[in-house]
Amino acid sequence: MDETIDPTSSTHESDGEGDSNHFTRKQSEASMYATEDDEDEQNKIQLGPKCSIRQHLEKDKDDESLRKWKEQLLGNVDFDSSEETLEPEVKILSLTILSPGREEIVLPLPESGDPQGAWFTLKEGSPYSLRFCILVSNNIVSGLRYTNTVWKKGLKVDSTKEMIGTFSPQAEPYTHEIPEDTTPSGFFARGSYTAKSKFLDDDNKCYLEINYTFDIQKDWIN
Known part of the structure; x- marks a missing residue:
């Protein structure tokens, strides 16, 4: 597995009341990031010429x-x-869900548009993590990060930001796994969620944006 050049850090936020509605993440080190797109723009780092x-x-x-x-x-x-x-080319080749005791769930990336219907289903109260496979070419990409925001019935219930790192171009893809998370549990946690995931760099250039839905149910679906 290739390693990133920069140390990684992650931020995880949850909204709502009651532990059953929260995604809980095991963090190695907490960092403060903005949680909305407009705050990202306001806090954008001013970099020198490429x-x-x-x-x-x-x-x-x-x-x-x-x-x-x-x-x-x-x-x-x-x-x-x-x-x-001057511009790096970054391709997200695959997103994989990892959960102990389960086979890897490789999520199909839509060639155009967003996934139709529920993209995946998770079991309530289950630990899981995400693994990304990323190909970088043309130039160095600086400060690549992953953001994910989750809503249920129109209310934001989770916001995650993961700093992936800085990468030089190479023929082989890089892999990166984010810290483990746990799905919420209980009657009110089950159901359908909407979410938005993005991969951006230090210039706030977005290389992939996915708007999707997923389900949390009482058990895994084989």
Whole structure:
């Protein structure tokens, strides 16, 4: 499994009353992130001008320690054939739900539009985590993160942000698994939910947005 360049951190928020309505996440370290799209825009980090891979290599090329760090960051990029491309290309190849004692649930990504009907079903009170498979090309993507907001009957019940990291382009995809979560349980927790997931970078460029529904039921559906 490939590792990200930056340390990862996650934030998980829940709304509503009663433990049965909450998604509970085991966090290694908490970080404060905004929870709405407009707050994301307001808190957007002001970055310097983008550089192609060749420009990254030319900068401070006389600094031996910095040159070695850049080579480590860029990994096995073919510098001689690298293009003068400023924008990274990021493709989310797969999303997989992992739960102890269950087979992996690989979610089909729609080629266009959003999934129709319930995208997946989870058992109440069950631990689970998500694993992403991500392909990066053309240039370095900085501060890639995952956001997910969940509503039930029009009320927001959960908001999650996971910092995935900074990646250099390479032929092989990266994988990243977010911290374990637990589905809510009880009569009022069961039913249908709507959600929105996004993958964005430091510039708030969105590489994938999915609007979907899912169910929480008393038991798994085989």
